[in-house]
Amino acid sequence: MNRNIAIDGPAGAGKSTIARRVASSLGAVYVDTGAMYRAMALYFLRQGIKADDSDAISRAAEGADVTIEYRDGEQRVILGGEDVTPYLRTEEVGNMASVSSTNGDVRAKLVELQRRLAANTAVVMDGRDIGTVVLPDAMLKIYLTASVAVRAARRVKELVEKGENPDPARVAAEIEERDHRDMNREISPLRRAEDAVLVDSSDLSVGEVTETILKLYRERLNHPRVIVAKTAGFCFGVRKAVDKVYEAAGNGTPIYTFGPIIHNHEVVADLEKRGVKVINSVDELEDLKEGTVIIRSHGVSRAVYERIENAGLSIIDATCPFVKRIHRIVEQESAGGSQIVIIGNAGHPEVEGIVGWSVTPASVVGTPEEAGRLRLDPGKPVCIVSQTTFNTIKFQELVDILKCYGYNINVVNTICSATRERQEEARSIASQVDMMIVIGDRTSSNSAKLYDICRSECVDTLFIQTRNDLTRNLAGGEKVIGITAGASTPKNIIEEVQNYVYAGRREF
Numbered sequence: 092m093n094r095n096i097a098i099d100g101p102a103g104a105g106k107s108t109i110a111r112r113v114a115s116s117l118g119a120v121y122v123d124t125g126a127m128y129r130a131m132a133l134y135f136l137r138q139g140i141k142a143d144d145s146d147a148i149s150r151a152a153e154g155a156d157v158t159i160e161y162r163d164g165e166q167r168v169i170l171g172g173e174d175v176t177p178y179l180r181t182e183e184v185g186n187m188a189s190v191s192s193t194n195g196d197v198r199a200k201l202v203e204l205q206r207r208l209a210a211n212t213a214v215v216m217d218g219r220d221i222g223t224v225v226l227p228d229a230m231l232k233i234y235l236t237a238s239v240a241v242r243a244a245r246r247v248k249e250l251v252e253k254g255e256n257p258d259p260a261r262v263a264a265e266i267e268e269r270d271h272r273d274m275n276r277e278i279s280p281l282r283r284a285e286d287a288v289l290v291d292s293s294d295l296s297v298g299e300v301t302e303t304i305l306k307l308y309r310e311r312l313n314h315p316r317v318i319v320a321k322t323a324g325f326c327f328g329v330r331k332a333v334d335k336v337y338e339a340a341g342n343g344t345p346i347y348t349f350g351p352i353i354h355n356h357e358v359v360a361d362l363e364k365r366g367v368k369v370i371n372s373v374d375e376l377e378d379l380k381e382g383t384v385i386i387r388s389h390g391v392s393r394a395v396y397e398r399i400e401n402a403g404l405s406i407i408d409a410t411c412p413f414v415k416r417i418h419r420i421v422e423q424e425s426a427g428g429s430q431i432v433i434i435g436n437a438g439h440p441e442v443e444g445i446v447g448w449s450v451t452p453a454s455v456v457g458t459p460e461e462a463g464r465l466r467l468d469p470g471k472p473v474c475i476v477s478q479t480t481f482n483t484i485k486f487q488e489l490v491d492i493l494k495c496y497g498y499n500i501n502v503v504n505t506i507c508s509a510t511r512e513r514q515e516e517a518r519s520i521a522s523q524v525d526m527m528i529v530i531g532d533r534t535s536s537n538s539a540k541l542y543d544i545c546r547s548e549c550v551d552t553l554f555i556q557t558r559n560d561l562t563r564n565l566a567g568g569e570k571v572i573g574i575t576a577g578a579s580t581p582k583n584i585i586e587e588v589q590n591y592v593y594a595g596r597r598e599f
């Protein structure tokens with residue numbers, strides 16, 4: 092199990108002091124990055140490379156092999172198997188290190204060596220981008236900081252102890268400048284990882300900061316590690332449609348959505364409280380005297396637009412642009428004489444809408460059996476499109492089956508990029524975790540497809556609507572749990588599940 096700790100933060104926050112103490116308390120290796128740079132510098136000097144020959148430094152970097160070991164409680168720096176600790180503090184090595192540490196190839200090599208070290212042993216590493224770049228999978232990430240005033244006071248004290256007489260205002264200004272430089276530098280800028288815990292040491296002693304981090308570490312050991320998909324939740328098409336309904340609600344005129352605005356019971360119920368009614372069929376339009384009908388992101392057939400207009404009602408069209416594009420393709424291709432095949436789930440509102448834009452009867456194919464049974468006119472071209480949320484791999488399988496019949500086929504893959512990215516990320520996370528959770532409404536087709544994809548990578552995949560559906564014991568620091576969610580799952584539901592899973596609740 093990965094038990095590494097990454098500590099990032101601005102200069103003067105006490106990172107290396109704290110990192111050493113934490114490592115020593117845990118029996119972990121404190122990775123002294125500065126010492127590793129010095130070992131690299133020694134390696135270049137031994138190759139006869141001059142400090143101003145950056146090309147030679149870049150070329151030689153790949154061959155360096157540096158690691159850190161602890162022998163009898165002492166840190167030893169090992170270069171190519173040799174303990175070089177005694178040779179690192181010379182002026183010559185220091186000068187070479189200050190030049191070579193700014194070289195991008197040296198930096199890349201060192202990151203590789205640090206990751207290798209962290210893969211083999213528990214490490215505590217401090218720097219500016221350890222949690223974001225060097226060890227993005229660290230079990231615990233800390234962003235250690237302190238106010239400029241406190242850091243300046245600490246620095247002034249150090250200088251006074253060295254016999255100097257510093258100007259406190261100037262020291263504070265230098266610290267502010269350094270922060271700005273570190274955050275904006277080209278190579279390894281200072282960044283706080285999204286999942287890093289902020290520890291402000293302004294009012295804490297070194298012992299208290301160390302204890303805070305050790306406490307977080309012990310807590311983390313008892314929690315599962317949770318990976319939440321960045322693509323989980325509303326896509327832009329759904330977000331836009333939901334926003335349009337909330338904007339329209341309460342504007343004085345009756346508001347209707349043609350079908351639930353999204354496949355999510357909580358959101359639909361909330362809109363209902365604001366007076367938004369759901370119409371489920373065109374026949375219901377006949378009874379309406381006035382008002383506005385909002386067309387959801389799935390879109391509708393041309394005939395539905397006409398029925399709404401004929402009923403004297405206004406339209407707010409929230410059809411997703413990706414779906415509208417399919418409508419246009421189907422309309423033009425069918426008018427041009429092509430037979431339309433839609434790969435998708437028959438009966439799904441988006442598919443029904445697409446069917447309704449074809450000027451000739453369209454076929455819908457959702458399974459290999461349906462593809463095998465489909466018989467088309469071999470004398471006419473065929474245009475194949477897809478439901479936007481169809482599984483990309485299954486889409487290709489069905490296209491391949493249809494191609495076996497020798498039709499003149501034009502395939503337009505209309506699976507939307509948001510869906511593709513969501514499915515790819517879900518697949519990738521599911522392949523790395525012990526358990527996968529897919530959050531989505533039971534009626535949501537894209538969530539069901541996400542479940543299928545995750546299940547094919549991770550047998551222990553759950554499909555839930557809210558955190559109340561979680562009935563499993565999730566405790567245990569050894570577990571890695573992935574979470575993704577369909578395009579119609581609101582953020583607050585994902586966060587509730589995420590917090591619940593992270594807490595590793597035992598009380599079932």
Ligand code: SF4
Nearest residue numbers: 326328411413479507
């Ligand atoms: S899933 Fe894709 S096509 Fe459907 S609403 Fe979202 S962005 Fe649009």
